[in-house]
Every structure is written in structure tokens, then in C-alpha cells.
Amino acid sequence: MVKLSNVTVAYGDRFILKDADFLIKSGDRIGLVGPNGAGKTTLLRVLASEEHADSGQALIDSGTVIGYFSQNVGEMQGRSALMEVIAGSGSVYEIGLELEALEHRMADTSQVFSDADMDRYGHLQTEFLARDGYDLTQRSEEILTGLGIGPDRFHEPVEHFSGGWKMRIALAKILALNPDVLLMDEPTNHLDLESIIYLESWLSSFKGDVVMTSHDRQFMTRICFRTVEVANGQVTSYSGDYDFYIREREIRRQQLIATFNRQQARFAKDEEFIAKFAARASHASLVQSRIKALEKIERITLPPESKIMQVQFTPCTRSGDQVVVMKDLTKRWPMAQGGQHTVFENISATVMRGNKIALTGINGAGKSTLLKVIVGLTQPTSGEASLGASVNLGYFSQYSSDVLDPNKTIFEEVSERVPMSTIPIIRSMLGSFLFSGDDVDKKIGNLSGGEKSRVMLACMLALPVNFLVLDEPTNHLDIQSREVLLDALSRFEGTLMIVSHDRYFLKHLANRVFELDKAVLNIYEGDYAYYLHKSGRE
Missing domain, CATH: 4.10.810 (Virus Scaffolding Protein; Chain A)
Known part of the structure; x- marks a missing residue:
């Protein structure tokens, strides 16, 4: 059992948690929800003993092993990917090393092996068995593979991996630890759909307790059957999944208002x-x-309404019936060791006006590259991708460096795209994306991932567009912002191509699916559910 009692955490005069109570019972699967910055990560850090409360108590049963995955992966160097995961199992790894040393001593007839050594060996072996230590290497290999790092990269130095892949290694370390209580802060960030499905399957069979935050609504709904909201310093429990929480929260709010x-x-x-x-x-x-x-009389106060992003498309002209025509399109990248890597080859397809196309495929399949070819950011090796008549293009990149200037302020970045607009109109538009007051003078280079995503959306929607090309627009957006964007895109009257790992998003949006698989484009003439069924990925 893990329990927080009357816990208060404050930064200056701002209360993140105030007299908060929180209980993790045996078998709990808890989804933490609440606005960005409300204190979800702080709560996880207190539970993991990485942050101490200003007051209150954190009570953890003796011997409870807690695993905490955070967005800060820390330093990784000096080991292979596999050894980093194995070593990350902490005491299990240390016990394994000590057992190995004792076994070497037992085999060496020139050394004395005392009764105390034998007792120590028996104690360590019992603990090692209890924590599945003998399966640690195999377990680590299976988890790495499931998260997209195959045997060909097991022995690659961790320094060679990018930040996103290091996140996967860090997540694999926590899963391989096989803790009693698993705390996870946005575990699906940087994962592709296949890895998310693997993680979902792993958690479904995990025997310990789970507390996690996630912006992926479907992932959290499928894993967590209890929801805890962190907002305005308070921690409020709901005895159901995220869908239940949404309904019950509104009922409670209406009762409070009455x-x-x-x-x-x-x-x-x-x-x-x-x-x-x-x-x-x-x-x-x-x-x-x-x-x-x-x-x-204790006076009732109404909690403030959370600010939410507001997406409004500028009216645009109608495009021609054929929005994009791809003919015999091939893209190859030169390889460092010589030769060329074929991303896709001889693909042909037509995007028709009104299509809402989900572009799917595993990480590295070439989805972002195909979008860049379509919008003209990179040239195809052969073939062509041509835009149709009266197409006004809006492009959202998951890599802000493709679109945003880190040296400009938010206001400068947006105002340069709409030079005919007045300052009040630009400020009003930025306000709808949650940038108000002095926020508009922040440098792009100093923004968080979520803030950069909102700036890119503002830039894209500042001009009248009838063809949206979106590469992971939901990254770093919380669930509420994702749903606002989903509602806006559902009402968008133009044409859409989107890459997203959010299945809930795609299920409620796409009416066609293009799948890149082994350099080939497979086309499914139906919605996302149809694609999952026909492709066998359900």
C-alpha cells in the first residue's frame, strides 16, 4: 500500500498540492488527469520519493519496490542499450552480480566458503527468484524489442541513440524492473502505434499497481479503471475510467453550482x-x-474554469477536385556507409477534395518524408507529387525547427505570416491558443513542446487554407486540447492528411487510410476502424 496524507507542496506562494490525500490500493490502475501544470508530475515525484512534501506524510509499505518513468531520462552513457536496461533493474542487477561473485568463490576450491557466506547466498537467491532475476536478460530483450529496439541494436552504445529512442530505453528499464508499483509520466510520448500497442499489452498482464498520466485517451481508458484529477491544489478521486470521469465531473460541478x-x-x-x-x-x-x-458558515467557492485552446479556421476558397496527385513517386536517402536507403518506391495515389486521410506505418516507414515531398520541403528522387488547382496549403511539422524560428518571439512569428492583420487581431488569435499578455513576447527557442505545438497551429491557421498536412499535431497537447482540435478538424471543410499515433483521434477523423509498409503504399478505402479490420491490426 502507498498512501499520501495531508500532503502540501508549494512553490513560493503557489500551492501545487494542498492537504492532498491519495491512496494506491492493491490492484489499482489509476489514470492521473488535470490541466498542464496542475501538479500531476509533482504528485508522481512525491510518490517516487524524488520530491519531498512541505507538510504531510508519504506512507509506503516496507519492501515495496516503486518504478518511476519520467520525461527526464538523465545521462545515459558507457553501456549498450541492453546492458542499460539490465542495469536499470537496480537491486535485482546488484543481487545478480553478487550471486555471480559468490558462485565463482564456491567453484574455487582454494577459497574458504563459510556458513555465513552460504546463508548470504541462500538469502540472495530467494530474493533474486522473488523478483524474477533469472529472467532479467530475456525480459529486457523482449521489452526492448516490443518498444521498437530490435536485436540488431541491443549492443549499440546508448550514446548513439537520439532523445526519443533514449526515452524508450528508459521506459524499458522501468518495465524490466518489474516493480510492485509502476509510476509513469506520459509513457506513450515518442512511441509509434506498434510500440503503444505493445505497452498496452504489457500493462494488461502486469501484476503490480499502475499510476500514470497520458494524453492518449484510448490508451488510458483501456488501462486505467480509476481516475484521479489533480487541479487547483486538490486531488479528487473518481471510481471509473476516463469516460466515466468526464460524465461524473460534470455532474459534480452542476451539483456544486446548485x-x-x-x-x-x-x-x-x-x-x-x-x-x-x-x-x-x-x-x-x-x-x-x-x-x-x-x-x-463555510463558504462554497467555485473552482476556476480551465483555459482551453480554441481553434477556428479562417474561411477559404474551394480547391479543385484533385488536391494531390502522386505518380511513380520514389524517395531514396544516401547512406553514410555508401549506397542509398529506399524510403518508398513507385507509389501512385490521388488525394481528393474532402478526404481526411490517416497516413500510418511504423516509425521509420517514411511518413514524415512523404508529407515533406507533398508540401515541397524535399524533392523526390523520381516521380512527382503535384498539387491541384486552387490548393492553399497549411503544414504542421512535429519538428518545430522545420517551421519556427527559435530567435523570434511568438508575436513576431505569427504576425509575419499575416502582415495585413492588426495587432489586436493577432493578439486575439494568440489568446485563443492560450498566449496572452507578456506570453506573446516569449522566444520560440524557450518554449515547451506543448507551447511550440500551439504556436505552429496558430501559424498554420492564420492564413486561409483548404489543404491541411499535419505531422503529429497532437504531440505535447493534453487530452482536452486534443479534443478541441479533433472537433475543429472534424468540422474542417477542406482536405486533410494526418500522421498521428493517437488512435482515438484517428478513429473519429479519418475516412481513408494510406499505409506505408516496406516502401509500398497500401490504400484502404474506408475509415480507421475499417483499416484496422482489413489489415489485421485490430
């Missing part, structure tokens, strides 16, 4: 009585009684 309104009506009535009879000596005792009664 109670608040009744209380305000009573206050108004009492205050009117006090004002009317305050000057009359004959009513002095009654007036004082009302005043004392009012002072004793």
Missing part, C-alpha cells in the same frame, strides 16, 4: 435582513445572531 447558488441566495436574504434592521434596537439580538451564523 449548492453555491442556494448558499448565495441565503447570504443575500440574511444580509438584506441585517441591513434592514441593523439600526433598530428592538432587533439587535436577532441581527447579531444572523451575523454570527453567517460567520460560522
Whole structure:
């Protein structure tokens, strides 16, 4: 059992958690939800003993092993990917090394092996068995493979991996640890769809307790059957999954508003009585009684509404019926060791006006490259991709360096794209993407991933577009912002091509699916559910 009691964490005069209670029971699968910056990560850090509360208690049963995956992977160097995962199992790895050393001593007849050594060996072996230590290497290999790092990269130095792949290694370390309580902060970031499905399967068979945050609604709904909201310093539990939480939260809010309104009506009535009879000596005792009664009542306060992003498309002209025509399109990249890597070859397809196309495929299949060829950011090796008549293109890249200038402010970046707009109009548009006041003067290079995503969306929507090309637009957006964007894209009257690992997003949006698989483009003339069924990926 893990329990937080009356925990308070404050940064300066801002309370992140205030007198918060939190309990993890045996078998719990908890999804942590709440606005960005509300304190979900702080709560996880307190549970993992990586941050200490200003007051209150954190109670953890003796011997409980807690594994914590965070977005900060720390330094990784000096080991292969596989050894990094094995070593990340902490005490299990250390016990394995000590057992190995004792076994070497036992085999060496020139050394004395005492009764104390034998007792120590037996104790270590029992603990090693209990934590599945003898399966550690095999378990580590299976998890790495499931997360997209195959046997051909097991022995590659971790320094050779990019930040996103290091995240996968860090996640594999925590899973291989096989802890009693698994804490995960956005585990699906940097994972492709296949890796997300593997992680979902792994967690479904995991015997320990799980507490996690995730912006992937379907992933969290399938794993977590209890939801805990962190907002305004408070921690509130809901005995159901995310869909249940959405419904129940609204019911509770409406009940709170009704109670608040009744209380305000009573206050108004009492205050009117006090004002009317305050000057009359004959009513002095009654007036004082009302005043004392009012002072004793605990006043209900309504929590502030969370700010949410507002997406509004600028009206645009209608494009021609054929938006993109790809004919015999091939793209090859030169390889460092010589030769060329074929990303895709001889693909032909037509994107028609009104299509909402999900572009799918494993990481490295070439999805981003195909989008860049379509929007003209890179040239094909052969073949052509031509835009149709009256097509106005808007492109969102998951790599902000493709689109944004890190040396410009938010205001400068957006205003240069709409030079005819006035300052109030630009500020109003930025406000709809949650940038207000001095926020608009922040440098692009200093923004978080979520802030950069919102700036790119603002830049893209500042101009009238009828063809949207979106490469992972939901990365770094919280669930609420994702749903606002989903609603806007569902109402968008133009044409759309999108790469996303968010299955909920694609299921509610796509009406065609293009799948890149082994340099070939497979086309599915149906929605995302149809694609999953026909491709056998359900």
C-alpha cells in the first residue's frame, strides 16, 4: 500500500498540492488527469520519493519496490542499450552480480566458503527468484524489442541513440524492473502505434499497481479503471475510467453550482435582513445572531474554469477536385556507409477534395518524408507529387525547427505570416491558443513542446487554407486540447492528411487510410476502424 496524507507542496506562494490525500490500493490502475501544470508530475515525484512534501506524510509499505518513468531520462552513457536496461533493474542487477561473485568463490576450491557466506547466498537467491532475476536478460530483450529496439541494436552504445529512442530505453528499464508499483509520466510520448500497442499489452498482464498520466485517451481508458484529477491544489478521486470521469465531473460541478447558488441566495436574504434592521434596537439580538451564523458558515467557492485552446479556421476558397496527385513517386536517402536507403518506391495515389486521410506505418516507414515531398520541403528522387488547382496549403511539422524560428518571439512569428492583420487581431488569435499578455513576447527557442505545438497551429491557421498536412499535431497537447482540435478538424471543410499515433483521434477523423509498409503504399478505402479490420491490426 502507498498512501499520501495531508500532503502540501508549494512553490513560493503557489500551492501545487494542498492537504492532498491519495491512496494506491492493491490492484489499482489509476489514470492521473488535470490541466498542464496542475501538479500531476509533482504528485508522481512525491510518490517516487524524488520530491519531498512541505507538510504531510508519504506512507509506503516496507519492501515495496516503486518504478518511476519520467520525461527526464538523465545521462545515459558507457553501456549498450541492453546492458542499460539490465542495469536499470537496480537491486535485482546488484543481487545478480553478487550471486555471480559468490558462485565463482564456491567453484574455487582454494577459497574458504563459510556458513555465513552460504546463508548470504541462500538469502540472495530467494530474493533474486522473488523478483524474477533469472529472467532479467530475456525480459529486457523482449521489452526492448516490443518498444521498437530490435536485436540488431541491443549492443549499440546508448550514446548513439537520439532523445526519443533514449526515452524508450528508459521506459524499458522501468518495465524490466518489474516493480510492485509502476509510476509513469506520459509513457506513450515518442512511441509509434506498434510500440503503444505493445505497452498496452504489457500493462494488461502486469501484476503490480499502475499510476500514470497520458494524453492518449484510448490508451488510458483501456488501462486505467480509476481516475484521479489533480487541479487547483486538490486531488479528487473518481471510481471509473476516463469516460466515466468526464460524465461524473460534470455532474459534480452542476451539483456544486446548485449548492453555491442556494448558499448565495441565503447570504443575500440574511444580509438584506441585517441591513434592514441593523439600526433598530428592538432587533439587535436577532441581527447579531444572523451575523454570527453567517460567520460560522463555510463558504462554497467555485473552482476556476480551465483555459482551453480554441481553434477556428479562417474561411477559404474551394480547391479543385484533385488536391494531390502522386505518380511513380520514389524517395531514396544516401547512406553514410555508401549506397542509398529506399524510403518508398513507385507509389501512385490521388488525394481528393474532402478526404481526411490517416497516413500510418511504423516509425521509420517514411511518413514524415512523404508529407515533406507533398508540401515541397524535399524533392523526390523520381516521380512527382503535384498539387491541384486552387490548393492553399497549411503544414504542421512535429519538428518545430522545420517551421519556427527559435530567435523570434511568438508575436513576431505569427504576425509575419499575416502582415495585413492588426495587432489586436493577432493578439486575439494568440489568446485563443492560450498566449496572452507578456506570453506573446516569449522566444520560440524557450518554449515547451506543448507551447511550440500551439504556436505552429496558430501559424498554420492564420492564413486561409483548404489543404491541411499535419505531422503529429497532437504531440505535447493534453487530452482536452486534443479534443478541441479533433472537433475543429472534424468540422474542417477542406482536405486533410494526418500522421498521428493517437488512435482515438484517428478513429473519429479519418475516412481513408494510406499505409506505408516496406516502401509500398497500401490504400484502404474506408475509415480507421475499417483499416484496422482489413489489415489485421485490430
